[in-house]
Amino acid sequence: MTTMAPAPVQELDEQIRAKLLRVGSANVANVLLARGFRNVMMLGLAPLADSQEQLVGPAYTLRFIPAREDLDSMANYGRDDNKHRRAIEECPSGAVLVIDAGGSTAASSMGDMMATRLRYRGVSGVVTDGGYRDSAAIAETGLPCYQQRNAPPATPIALHPIALDEPVGCAGVAVYPGDVLVGDRDGVVVIPRDLVAEVADAALDAVEYEEFAAGHIARGRSILGLFPATPDSRTEYDEWVAAGRPEME
Numbered sequence: 001m002t003t004m005a006p007a008p009v010q011e012l013d014e015q016i017r018a019k020l021l022r023v024g025s026a027n028v029a030n031v032l033l034a035r036g037f038r039n040v041m042m043l044g045l046a047p048l049a050d051s052q053e054q055l056v057g058p059a060y061t062l063r064f065i066p067a068r069e070d071l072d073s074m075a076n077y078g079r080d081d082n083k084h085r086r087a088i089e090e091c092p093s094g095a096v097l098v099i100d101a102g103g104s105t106a107a108s109s110m111g112d113m114m115a116t117r118l119r120y121r122g123v124s125g126v127v128t129d130g131g132y133r134d135s136a137a138i139a140e141t142g143l144p145c146y147q148q149r150n151a152p153p154a155t156p157i158a159l160h161p162i163a164l165d166e167p168v169g170c171a172g173v174a175v176y177p178g179d180v181l182v183g184d185r186d187g188v189v190v191i192p193r194d195l196v197a198e199v200a201d202a203a204l205d206a207v208e209y210e211e212f213a214a215g216h217i218a219r220g221r222s223i224l225g226l227f228p229a230t231p232d233s234r235t236e237y238d239e240w241v242a243a244g245r246p247e248m249e
């Protein structure tokens with residue numbers, strides 16, 4: 001049986017990226033829910049630093065399995081063909097490295113030297129359902145990163161890198177290479193790659209409507225008939241946009 005090589009991760013259109021940088025993970029999750037997708041939010045993960053940039057980019061994946069003593073040693077870890085080290089050099093610029101650690105924090109999914117290299121190479125960020133070592137130093141690189149919790153032990157103690165650029169499960173969510181991740185303080189959401197353009201448009205529309213609704217609510221208006229949007233409030237919003245978004249009274 002012939003196994004087809006995975007399609008290369010495609011660069012994200014800059015207009016789509018710009019839209020996704022304006023929306024939140026919760027907005028995206030709501031848009032996907034309206035399209036029947038319920039399991040898209042990576043629950044239990046948190047940003048390494050509250051001040052880090054928003055995360056947006058297509059997924060490039062690395063999958064770990066539990067380590068085994070005859071295969072995993074610091075000597076083998078240092079080989080150039082080690083898939084963990086290859087992931088750092090092969091993850092495309094603009095992509096997000098998604099590390100499936102099987103939820104294990106018994107050993108590190110990444111350290112600060114790897115994060116520094118990824119930042120230099122233009123990678124958009126890293127997401128793991130495991131954890132990092134040297135977390136303070138990783139945060140200093142400015143690379144947006146998400147994890148379950150810190151995991152200081154050396155990687156070969158508990159993790160063996162087995163596959164690159166294949167479908168993985170990370171924090172209970174299916175991630176296929178090229179799916180697009182959006183991460184903020186709330187967490188990380190995964191957009192199926194074939195839906196990215198329409199989800200970006202719908203999520204941005206939702207954010208802009210929420211700004212309109214928030215302006216009215218801050219002035220004492222009830223949420224009833226306003227949020228969530230109703231046909232009447234959408235008409236009101238559309239008229240407000242057509243009028244040039246005048247200041248609310």
